[in-house]
Amino acid sequence: MSGTNRPRRGWGARLVILIPALWLAVFFAVPFLIVLKISLSQSAIAQPPYTPVLDLAAGWQGLKDWAAGLSLESYALLASDSLYVSSYLRSLQIAALSTAILLLIGYPIAYGIARAPRRMQAVLVMAIVLPFLTAFLIRIYALVTILQREGLLNDALLALSLVREPLVWLSTDTAIVIGIVYSYLPFMVLPLYASLEKMDDTLLEAAADLGCPWWKAFWLVTVPLSAPGIVAGALLCFIPIVGEFVIPDLLGGSDALMIGQTLWTEFFSNKDWPAASALAVALLAILLVPIMIYQHIQMRALEHR
Amino acid sequence: MNGSSDKTRPLLRFEGVVKRFGDVPAVDRVSLDIHEGEFFALLGPSGCGKTTLLRMLAGFEQLTEGHILLDGQDIGDVPPHRRPVNMMFQSYALFPHLTVAGNVAFGLKQEALPKSEIESRVSAMLALVRLEGYGGRKPQQLSGGQRQRVALARALVKRPRVLLLDEPLSALDRKLREETRFELVELQQRLGLTFIIVTHDQHEAMIMADRIGVMNRGQLVQVGPPSEVYEQPNSRWVAGFIGDINLIEGRVAATGPQGTEIKSETAGRLHAAQPADVSLGTSVWLAVRPEKVSIAAHAPEGSQTNVFAGKVADIGYLGNSSLYKVKLDNGLVMTAVVANRTRLLERPIGRYDRVWLSFPSDAGVVLTR
Amino acid sequence: MRRGLSAFNMTAVALGLAFLYLPIAILVIYSFNASRLVTVWGGWSTRWYVALWNDEAMLEAAWTSLRIAFLSATAATILGTLAAVVLVRSGRFFGRTAFSGLVYAPLVMPEVITGLSLLLLFVAIEADRGFWTVTMAHTTVTMCFVAVIVQSRLLSFDLSLEEAAMDLGCPPLRAFLTVTLPLIFPAVAAGWMLAFTLSLDDLVLASFTTGPGATTLPIRIYSEVRLGVKPEINAVSTVMIVVVAVGIIAATLISKRGVVAR
Ligand SMILES: Nc1ncnc2c1ncn2[C@@H]1O[C@H](COP(=O)(O)OP(=O)(O)O)[C@@H](O)[C@H]1O
Numbered sequence: 052m053s054g055t056n057r058p059r060r061g062w063g064a065r066l067v068i069l070i071p072a073l074w075l076a077v078f079f080a081v082p083f084l085i086v087l088k089i090s091l092s093q094s095a096i097a098q099p100p101y102t103p104v105l106d107l108a109a110g111w112q113g114l115k116d117w118a119a120g121l122s123l124e125s126y127a128l129l130a131s132d133s134l135y136v137s138s139y140l141r142s143l144q145i146a147a148l149s150t151a152i153l154l155l156i157g158y159p160i161a162y163g164i165a166r167a168p169r170r171m172q173a174v175l176v177m178a179i180v181l182p183f184l185t186a187f188l189i190r191i192y193a194l195v196t197i198l199q200r201e202g203l204l205n206d207a208l209l210a211l212s213l214v215r216e217p218l219v220w221l222s223t224d225t226a227i228v229i230g231i232v233y234s235y236l237p238f239m240v241l242p243l244y245a246s247l248e249k250m251d252d253t254l255l256e257a258a259a260d261l262g263c264p265w266w267k268a269f270w271l272v273t274v275p276l277s278a279p280g281i282v283a284g285a286l287l288c289f290i291p292i293v294g295e296f297v298i299p300d301l302l303g304g305s306d307a308l309m310i311g312q313t314l315w316t317e318f319f320s321n322k323d324w325p326a327a328s329a330l331a332v333a334l335l336a337i338l339l340v341p342i343m344i345y346q347h348i349q350m351r352a353l354e355h356r
Numbered sequence: 357m358n359g360s361s362d363k364t365r366p367l368l369r370f371e372g373v374v375k376r377f378g379d380v381p382a383v384d385r386v387s388l389d390i391h392e393g394e395f396f397a398l399l400g401p402s403g404c405g406k407t408t409l410l411r412m413l414a415g416f417e418q419l420t421e422g423h424i425l426l427d428g429q430d431i432g433d434v435p436p437h438r439r440p441v442n443m444m445f446q447s448y449a450l451f452p453h454l455t456v457a458g459n460v461a462f463g464l465k466q467e468a469l470p471k472s473e474i475e476s477r478v479s480a481m482l483a484l485v486r487l488e489g490y491g492g493r494k495p496q497q498l499s500g501g502q503r504q505r506v507a508l509a510r511a512l513v514k515r516p517r518v519l520l521l522d523e524p525l526s527a528l529d530r531k532l533r534e535e536t537r538f539e540l541v542e543l544q545q546r547l548g549l550t551f552i553i554v555t556h557d558q559h560e561a562m563i564m565a566d567r568i569g570v571m572n573r574g575q576l577v578q579v580g581p582p583s584e585v586y587e588q589p590n591s592r593w594v595a596g597f598i599g600d601i602n603l604i605e606g607r608v609a610a611t612g613p614q615g616t617e618i619k620s621e622t623a624g625r626l627h628a629a630q631p632a633d634v635s636l637g638t639s640v641w642l643a644v645r646p647e648k649v650s651i652a653a654h655a656p657e658g659s660q661t662n663v664f665a666g667k668v669a670d671i672g673y674l675g676n677s678s679l680y681k682v683k684l685d686n687g688l689v690m691t692a693v694v695a696n697r698t699r700l701l702e703r704p705i706g707r708y709d710r711v712w713l714s715f716p717s718d719a720g721v722v723l724t725r
Numbered sequence: 726m727r728r729g730l731s732a733f734n735m736t737a738v739a740l741g742l743a744f745l746y747l748p749i750a751i752l753v754i755y756s757f758n759a760s761r762l763v764t765v766w767g768g769w770s771t772r773w774y775v776a777l778w779n780d781e782a783m784l785e786a787a788w789t790s791l792r793i794a795f796l797s798a799t800a801a802t803i804l805g806t807l808a809a810v811v812l813v814r815s816g817r818f819f820g821r822t823a824f825s826g827l828v829y830a831p832l833v834m835p836e837v838i839t840g841l842s843l844l845l846l847f848v849a850i851e852a853d854r855g856f857w858t859v860t861m862a863h864t865t866v867t868m869c870f871v872a873v874i875v876q877s878r879l880l881s882f883d884l885s886l887e888e889a890a891m892d893l894g895c896p897p898l899r900a901f902l903t904v905t906l907p908l909i910f911p912a913v914a915a916g917w918m919l920a921f922t923l924s925l926d927d928l929v930l931a932s933f934t935t936g937p938g939a940t941t942l943p944i945r946i947y948s949e950v951r952l953g954v955k956p957e958i959n960a961v962s963t964v965m966i967v968v969v970a971v972g973i974i975a976a977t978l979i980s981k982r983g984v985v986a987r
């Protein structure tokens with residue numbers, strides 16, 4: 052029974068809402084407005100490296116001057132330079148490919164865990180989560196040592212005589228996808244497991260009883276019922292992958308960048324804050340719909356318990 | 357309800373209480389007085405608003421309209437933790453992280469009583485519910501019946517002005533449930549407390565309660581002692597909800613001090629000892645409990661009012677009694693229940709036998725709705 | 726459909742686990758490699774641990790990271806638990822959808838965006854960037870992970886327990902603290918662990934929001950890794966893995982005992 056009919060909210064209850072709401076508003080929502088504002092500024096050499104500055108003391112006139120000084124220069128730059136556009140497309144492409152592979156690998160794993168004896172399930176889930184808790188950066192670093200030219204992967208392939216020459220893994224898109232799949236697997240497996248685990252065993256028994264072979268029952272019963280888990284897992288992976296920085300930076304090549312790397316470079320190397328902000332806004336614009344879908348799913352899980 | 361006598365102010369008074377969830381009223385204009393020391397049962401089918409009424413009294417739901425007065429004071433604005441009523445939850449809601457003694461002591465600790473008093477009251481209460489020696493156990497280590505007693509002890513130890521029990525016996529198996537009914541009544545009488553029990557089980561309500569309030573779709577449809585609610589139901593719905601009933605439709609042909617004469621298209625002339633306060637020709641129902649209907653293999657002699665001939669359509673053997681479904685010549689199906697005083701083998705009436713049903717004038721109740 | 730590990734299920738799970746653990750195992754093994762070349766096995770040795778022990782900068786960064794992780798995890802646990810309570814218990818209130826958006830969006834928001842926007846905020850309010858700004862950044866993101874974990878526990882929490890406490894004379898706040906909190910504690914503790922490790926692990930947010938004098942361990946490791954693979958990194962990684970694993974196993978054992986004792 053939800054609290055829809057609790058007594059009037061006292062000051063204590065208001066405070067409980069206010070504290071986290073204020074924190075998130077100040078540290079998550081307001082910063083986006085600043086990003087938006089700076090993306091509309093022109094870069095300047097002086098610190099802080101952007102104009103115009105909103106002079107509130109000047110009142111209405113100040114506001115007008117400020118509005119007049121806004122510029123779409125950074126966005127024009129984004130649209131004109133194919134570097135940025137291709138960087139976006141590449142990010143979306145890699146994210147889509149990785150998410151598809153994650154789903155293909157993650158589903159059998161989640162299914163296997165959900166079918167395991169009850170007592171073992173907790174242990175298996177723990178086993179999936181544990182590496183996620185042990186340092187992401189370190190795991191990418193571990194992949195570097197494995198994927199490099201003299202690395203263990205090539206050693207193994209050579210020893211098994213599967214290849215004659217050591218292959219180039221590092222600095223390729225393949226390496227990026229491997230790294231992403233490796234890092235995001237728990238994010239895919241957990242929501243899938245959560246939806247598969249809830250499923251009633253007798254549903255499949257009923258399907259079998261009605262003459263449905265198991266592989267058909269899988270398609271007609273299991274997969275549709277786990278659809279919320281599939282969507283949640285896919286979004287939980289796809290959205291952050293689009294903006295991923297560390298994985299492509301350490302495993303990918305330097306010729307073609309993902310959008311996260313481009314943003315990073317604009318900010319840290321070129322010190323062009325308006326351009327970096329415009330990139331962030333453009334990235335956010337693409338991801339807004341998926342993020343809202345994700346939020347909707349989470350909210351629905353909250354309502355239908 | 358004797359609203360005219362002001363000798364004793366009711367302990368508890370509901371005044372036009374309404375609770376809506378969205379647009380749907382869960383409790384609809386309930387007015388009710390409950391007196392000190394009463395064992396009151398709220399009886400009704402599942403979903404009729406019993407729990408909601410109880411939760412408003414405990415303070416967990418806000419009233420949409422109306423007032424609840426305890427000792428003459430409106431308690432609408434008093435938060436749950438300040439109300440001198442305690443609830444025994446349907447799920448028991450025992451704290452799993454506390455021991456049995458910890459659960460029972462919980463409420464006393466909120467009153468900041470001295471440790472020694474808490475200890476002595478807890479052990480006295482555990483003794484009262486026959487749980488001495490179980491104080492150190494966790495609720496999970498108890499049987500269903502023991503948990504139920506812990507929940508009872510936890511609420512009773514607070515010495516509430518009113519103890520609210522929401523389906524307190526529904527989680528127990530039948531045998532235990534029947535024993536516990538009497539224990540609860542005995543406890544209530546010994547402690548002189550006021551109990552309000554919620555149940556959907558008519559037997560439970562009738563065995564335990566001093567008065568029953570029958571609820572249907574959020575409304576309190578009849579209030580009275582068990583015998584009155586059973587013998588004098590005020591509507592077809594109450595008659596049918598509390599026990600089985602034969603309903604015979606007809607029109608009032610005559611009414612006066614000598615009783616009510618009813619003409620039924622299906623059953624001919626009927627007579628009820630009770631006068632009906634309706635005009636002639638009004639459509640009414642005569643309600644007769646099956647155990648008040650006699651069955652005979654021969655036509656009774658004498659007066660032929662309230663006598664019907666028919667054929668036995670079905671016989672249900674209930675152990676201590678047998679149930680006969682009789683299809684009357686006029687098409688109506690009536691039920692008669694006869695105590696099995698003699699052995700089954702000697703039962704004289706069989707299926708498809710021709711029989712005569714009859715009931716005395718004072719057995720029927722005239723219902724207008 | 727009997728429960729159990731059929732050959733197919735078992736293979737899927739085993740391969741998945743191998744994929745997750747093999748690189749970590751290799752990393753740990755090579756931290757004991759005597760050879761300077763990370764790819765050539767030169768016999769067992771602890772020389773890289775000795776080198777690590779003498780690497781002042783690395784130890785300094787580790788200490789900074791641990792402090793940030795501890796503080797931000799603690800703050801995130803408090804804020805995240807409050808947020809979860811709001812999501813599950815507050816019913817409908819003005820701005821509920823906006824509030825839930827603020828809680829769920831940081832979970833999926835690319836770190837570069839969050840990092841950049843937090844930095845611009847800190848610049849705008851002219852905050853001194855360093856230890857505290859990183860701590861606040863980590864608190865902001867990790868509190869949402871805590872909120873999700875605690876929320877799922879609260880959803881299955883039997884509300885009548887809290888009502889029973891109030892019925893017995895306990896005011897609402899005390900009812901939450903004495904009844905609800907002890908019962909959801911395993912989830913709160915798990916949230917803290919997750920927040921701690923996420924903070925210990927974060928490169929992007931820290932890079933954006935840090936300032937002079939507050940180099941965290943991931944920033945340090947990253948700058949070393951970019952220059953090439955170095956065995957010392959294997960050693961520091963192994964130490965981190967051991968610290969986190971021991972913490973998690975301890976937490977699991979504690980919460981298991983809590984469950985059994987109940
Ligand atoms: N919190 C709530 N929100 C919406 N509807 C509710 C809520 N609680 C009860 N109801 C509705 O009110 C009606 C009465 O419920 P309840 O009092 O629990 O019935 P009872 O206890 O007699 O079985 C039901 O139709 C139920 O669905």
Ligand SMILES: [Mg+2]
Nearest residue numbers: 403406407523
């Ligand atoms: Mg109920």
